[in-house]
Amino acid sequence: MAPSRSSRNSLQSVDLRALDYLASPSANLLCPICHSPLITPVQTRCLHTFCSACISLSLERSLTCPVDRKDLSHDDVTPAPIMIANLVNDLVVLCPNREKGCEASCARWLVESHVREDCGYAMVKCAKEGCDGMVARKDVDEDCVHEAVECEFCEFAVRKLDLESHLRECPKLSSECPHCAEPFLNPELSIHIADCPAEIIDCPASHFGCPYTCPRSEVDNHTGSCHFIALTPILQLHTERITTLELENKTIRQKLELLIPPRPLPTPSSSSSNPQDSSTNTGSSSTTRDMTSEMQDYTYHLYSEYEQLRSDVERLNAQIRELDVKQDMARINEGLRYNDEMTGMRAAINGLRMQLHWLVASRRDAPTPNSGGAGGAANRVGAGSSTNDGRRMSDSARQIVKL
Amino acid sequence: MAAVKRIGRELAEFEKSPLPHISAGPATDTDLFKWNVVLTAPESSPYAGGIFTLRLDIPNEYPFKAPTLSFTTKIYHPNVSNDDKGSMCLGILRSENWKPSCKIAQVLEMAAGLLKEPNVDDAVETGIAEEYKNNYEQFAKTAREWTRKYAK
Ligand SMILES: [Zn+2]
Ligand SMILES: [Zn+2]
Ligand SMILES: [Zn+2]
Ligand SMILES: [Zn+2]
Numbered sequence A: 001m002a003p004s005r006s007s008r009n010s011l012q013s014v015d016l017r018a019l020d021y022l023a024s025p026s027a028n029l030l031c032p033i034c035h036s037p038l039i040t041p042v043q044t045r046c047l048h049t050f051c052s053a054c055i056s057l058s059l060e061r062s063l064t065c066p067v068d069r070k071d072l073s074h075d076d077v078t079p080a081p082i083m084i085a086n087l088v089n090d091l092v093v094l095c096p097n098r099e100k101g102c103e104a105s106c107a108r109w110l111v112e113s114h115v116r117e118d119c120g121y122a123m124v125k126c127a128k129e130g131c132d133g134m135v136a137r138k139d140v141d142e143d144c145v146h147e148a149v150e151c152e153f154c155e156f157a158v159r160k161l162d163l164e165s166h167l168r169e170c171p172k173l174s175s176e177c178p179h180c181a182e183p184f185l186n187p188e189l190s191i192h193i194a195d196c197p198a199e200i201i202d203c204p205a206s207h208f209g210c211p212y213t214c215p216r217s218e219v220d221n222h223t224g225s226c227h228f229i230a231l232t233p234i235l236q237l238h239t240e241r242i243t244t245l246e247l248e249n250k251t252i253r254q255k256l257e258l259l260i261p262p263r264p265l266p267t268p269s270s271s272s273s274n275p276q277d278s279s280t281n282t283g284s285s286s287t288t289r290d291m292t293s294e295m296q297d298y299t300y301h302l303y304s305e306y307e308q309l310r311s312d313v314e315r316l317n318a319q320i321r322e323l324d325v326k327q328d329m330a331r332i333n334e335g336l337r338y339n340d341e342m343t344g345m346r347a348a349i350n351g352l353r354m355q356l357h358w359l360v361a362s363r364r365d366a367p368t369p370n371s372g373g374a375g376g377a378a379n380r381v382g383a384g385s386s387t388n389d390g391r392r393m394s395d396s397a398r399q400i401v402k403l
Numbered sequence B: 001m002a003a004v005k006r007i008g009r010e011l012a013e014f015e016k017s018p019l020p021h022i023s024a025g026p027a028t029d030t031d032l033f034k035w036n037v038v039l040t041a042p043e044s045s046p047y048a049g050g051i052f053t054l055r056l057d058i059p060n061e062y063p064f065k066a067p068t069l070s071f072t073t074k075i076y077h078p079n080v081s082n083d084d085k086g087s088m089c090l091g092i093l094r095s096e097n098w099k100p101s102c103k104i105a106q107v108l109e110m111a112a113g114l115l116k117e118p119n120v121d122d123a124v125e126t127g128i129a130e131e132y133k134n135n136y137e138q139f140a141k142t143a144r145e146w147t148r149k150y151a152k
């Protein structure tokens, strides 16, 4: 019957992109866009290789190379060297019907013909005249599975294909309960399972920690003596209290976080509506939400004010430091000027003293018959200068002024 | 959908060769486009000892459009916006820089790198960036404090 098999071509299409490869292919053969082995490889002007479909999609969005962002147009894309195409086409792939049971693998360029003509698990048209159902190729020579047959139990019409799954649910058939192994009619089974007396269940207080398990029918014996069940009302109460406390704790922590801001706020912006408002609101619990936000605003306002004050103080400090420096500079400059003047003066006075000495000496040497008064004055000066060095300068200076 | 396949491949790759200090994967089994990421901060950084959770949102147009990354753990960092979004500004994720060839693993590695060394020239929180440049001690102090408070 082989001819009838191969004569029926499968219409199943093969998505090359979804194929699984026998060995993981070399990274050099992967398309940078879809990360699968290249399909119909093309090459760009910048010598990058892509799947033809991938690069077209990419160029639709942006006229740049997806790898190096160089300008690229559709005209810059040419088929890749035939060697690359051969390398990817020869990669061994697994049959796309592997999950249905086909264990074949073949070179990628052969996979389409495998599915179309050979694969036993590809779907082909049913062999029966007039039936347009589909069947796996390996089953094509068996009887048509699309005919309706009657279920021998419920007398319902079921396709042969679906008979197996129907028998699992047929309302006239019974299945075993997984717990007590009693047979039940299919529609009743789920009702029974919900309270099968043989099912092993946990103690009703298991969530409080009771480790006891027993069949459902015996659980009453246990509940009478179970300490956990006796404690259940109290434990319940505690659980509820813990939940409320946790909630409270959470809100308190949130408020605390507001009061100790974790970060300086960049924009005080809409700032603090009225702080008075927020204090009048605090009474009712329904307004907690906007109270929190108001508190937040208020805290931020305070915080920004504090920041402002701090920057003010910093500015003032800087100004004071600047003034200090200026004053120091002025004082030093003035001192220098005084020093200069003083040395200048000292030099001038020295010069004058020399002159005076010279004058006095020349006057003494020269014969002066009629100038006793002046000579006497000069003599006095000479005596003074010899007795007291410290006063000499000022004395001689005074003499100059008199002269 | 091309994106699903590529994300699936990247996920498999990521599980095969995990990155140090980074664990990541889809938040739910049904949605490959939302990942949870957990970064363990490097010992040498002021975030040491902190465990940071992030969200990676992958757009349907991936890989042609960049994913976005945001911190769900509060962090004091120049490159993470200091609001409830916690969005991380990562140069390679900007639309003008994004390359479809870039992998999620690379993005996550980059993010982990920023914990070690913030990029102050590309900061969202310029205040924190200034502090990092001019007063590192103060920056490190706050970063440590926040790490202790939010990331333990
Ligand atoms: Zn390129
Ligand atoms: Zn591709
Ligand atoms: Zn097959
Ligand atoms: Zn049929």
Ligand SMILES: [Zn+2]
Pocket (backbone or CB within 6 Å): A151, A152, A153, A154, A155, A156, A166, A167, A170, A171, A172
């Ligand atoms: Zn039946």
Ligand SMILES: [Zn+2]
Pocket (backbone or CB within 6 Å): A177, A178, A179, A180, A181, A182, A192, A193, A196, A197, A198
């Ligand atoms: Zn039962």
